[in-house]
Amino acid sequence: MAFSTFWISLFLILFAVTGSFSAEESESNEFVVTLDHSNFTDFVAKHKFIVVEFYAPWCGHCKKLAPEYEKAASILSKNDPPVFLAKFDANNEQNKAIANEFEIRGYPTLKILRYGGSVVQEYKGPRDADGIVTYLKKQSGPASIEIKSPEDASSLIGDDKIFVVGVFPEFSGEKFENFMTLAERLRADYDFGHTSDGKFLPRGDSSAAGPLVRLFKPFDELFVDFQEFDVDALVKFVEEASTPIVTLFNKDPRHHPFVIKYFGSSNAKAMLFLNFTAEEKFDAFNSKYHEVAVLYKGKDLSFLMGDIEASQGAFQYFGIKEEQVPLIIIQTNDGQKYLKPNVEPDQIASWVKDFKDGIVQPYKKSEPIPEVNNEPVKVVVADNLEDMVFNSGKNVLLEFYAPWCGHCKKLAPILDEVALSFENDADVIIAKIDATANNIPQQSFDVKGYPTLYFRSATGKLLQYDGDRSKQAIIDFIQKNRDSVSEQDSSRKDEL
Numbered sequence: 001m002a003f004s005t006f007w008i009s010l011f012l013i014l015f016a017v018t019g020s021f022s023a024e025e026s027e028s029n030e031f032v033v034t035l036d037h038s039n040f041t042d043f044v045a046k047h048k049f050i051v052v053e054f055y056a057p058w059c060g061h062c063k064k065l066a067p068e069y070e071k072a073a074s075i076l077s078k079n080d081p082p083v084f085l086a087k088f089d090a091n092n093e094q095n096k097a098i099a100n101e102f103e104i105r106g107y108p109t110l111k112i113l114r115y116g117g118s119v120v121q122e123y124k125g126p127r128d129a130d131g132i133v134t135y136l137k138k139q140s141g142p143a144s145i146e147i148k149s150p151e152d153a154s155s156l157i158g159d160d161k162i163f164v165v166g167v168f169p170e171f172s173g174e175k176f177e178n179f180m181t182l183a184e185r186l187r188a189d190y191d192f193g194h195t196s197d198g199k200f201l202p203r204g205d206s207s208a209a210g211p212l213v214r215l216f217k218p219f220d221e222l223f224v225d226f227q228e229f230d231v232d233a234l235v236k237f238v239e240e241a242s243t244p245i246v247t248l249f250n251k252d253p254r255h256h257p258f259v260i261k262y263f264g265s266s267n268a269k270a271m272l273f274l275n276f277t278a279e280e281k282f283d284a285f286n287s288k289y290h291e292v293a294v295l296y297k298g299k300d301l302s303f304l305m306g307d308i309e310a311s312q313g314a315f316q317y318f319g320i321k322e323e324q325v326p327l328i329i330i331q332t333n334d335g336q337k338y339l340k341p342n343v344e345p346d347q348i349a350s351w352v353k354d355f356k357d358g359i360v361q362p363y364k365k366s367e368p369i370p371e372v373n374n375e376p377v378k379v380v381v382a383d384n385l386e387d388m389v390f391n392s393g394k395n396v397l398l399e400f401y402a403p404w405c406g407h408c409k410k411l412a413p414i415l416d417e418v419a420l421s422f423e424n425d426a427d428v429i430i431a432k433i434d435a436t437a438n439n440i441p442q443q444s445f446d447v448k449g450y451p452t453l454y455f456r457s458a459t460g461k462l463l464q465y466d467g468d469r470s471k472q473a474i475i476d477f478i479q480k481n482r483d484s485v486s487e488q489d490s491s492r493k494d495e496l
């Protein structure tokens with residue numbers, strides 16, 4: 001779970017740089033229902049289907065979402081039956097117990113609550129008003145749609161997405177029920193239909209009488225049939241058959257759902273970055289990379305090929321330079337990176353094999369240790385992180401930032417003030433590390449976005465700071481959680 005959250009956030013970071021939002025403010029908040037700790041449970045219990053946005057008042061992405069969410073709520077209030085959109089301030093002290101129950105780790109997080117809250121589903125739709133409406137209309141309707149004609153089939157299935165169809169001679173019995181359970185379980189990610197007549201379906205053997213499950217996809221072999229009806233086997237089939245051998249990452253939005261899926265997988269990730277338009281050997285790269293991907297299918301390694309035109313976010317995230325392209329990066333789930341810059345098509349297979357054999361050394365990135373470090377906010381790099389944070393015996397607040405991140409720039413003067421207020425306190429260090437230029441030990445720090453703040457107390461308590469990004473709130477947090485350095489009195493620790 002933690003891994004997949006990390007990768008999804010990574011995806012959001014990669015896209016955040018190029019993504020755009022319309023940010024018109026709207027003052028009227030009539031249709032979005034406000035919930036808090038006093039009425040959340042009752043309100044949810046009364047509804048078969050509601051959407052809740054968990055937000056924080058200071059969060060910029062929440063502010064951008066607000067007018068779109070409100071517009072969607074107004075449209076969906078006229079739906080039959082109406083769909084309710086609610087919001088919940090997850091940052092409010094009194095609301096935090098509920099937010100924790102829902103494991104809210106970033107803002108905004110949207111969840112669909114079904115059947116009085118007994119089924120909780122991630123919202124995985126778009127964040128513009130029309131996109132929200134379309135996605136929620138579908139999510140609040142039946143999980144699988146009956147296909148009654150070839151026209152139904154062609155309008156539903158299309159050429160650019162995954163669609164799963166069950167062919168059943170009759171809509172009853174265990175196999176059919178299991179298919180419906182599958183559809184209910186995976187409806188957030190895939191579209192489902194069922195039909196009694198295989199002849200309605202495009203592609204494949206049209207005389208298929210069923211029972212049969214056919215998965216249509218816009219890549220590789222275009223469709224796959226499956227005839228086991230155990231629910232778990234069906235889930236596994238859909239997950240595997242819908243994953244491209246090589247995921248393409250370029251500016252074409254039709255690829256984005258597959259990119260999200262790629263980053264959501266628990267596999268290690270191999271990424272080949274090229275300039276798609278300029279690379280003379282594009283075809284050679286494409287075919288060699290595919291061959292390797294086929295070779296490692298089902299072996300815990302997923303493959304993506306990215307156009308550098310669309311990958312500025314990735315470049316900044318990984319600290320890659322354009323002169324290193326064509327380049328392969330493999331990132332494993334423990335956060336290690338392996339790098340092959342200026343790769344040739346014929347070197348791909350042997351390098352990936354070396355990686356699998358454990359011969360390739362991980363790529364360790366550190367800025368040089370600064371010679372002078374006398375600003376109020378101290379500079380930490382990968383090579384002195386151990387000394388300054390873990391072994392200093394001090395109370396350290398450490399900011400993980402990226403040079404391009406706007407929220408980090410906003411926080412910088414505030415951190416300066418915090419640091420100044422502790423200037424005469426030798427037991428407290430305020431520090432920052434450029435997370436794009438230094439390796440971050442992921443076993444200690446879960447850095448899903450920027451800025452991320454961690455606090456390590458003198459005796460080794462490690463806490464993530466997710467409070468208000470104001471001077472006073474940060475100072476209060478440090479004062480509350482710091483340990484005394486001079487006398488490490490264990491009885492005092494017990495009280496905390």
Ligand SMILES: *[C@@H]1O[C@H](CO)[C@@H](O)[C@H](O)[C@H]1NC(C)=O
Pocket residue numbers: 033034035036038039043
């Ligand atoms: C829940 O309580 C808050 C605070 O009292 C109020 O603003 C909101 O309208 C209430 N929501 C509902 C659905 O009753």
Ligand SMILES: *[C@@H]1O[C@H](CO)[C@@H](O)[C@H](O)[C@H]1NC(C)=O
Pocket residue numbers: 275276277278279308309322
């Ligand atoms: C990719 O190649 C095209 C065509 O040569 C060029 O115009 C573009 O600047 C290149 N992109 C990058 C990011 O280098």
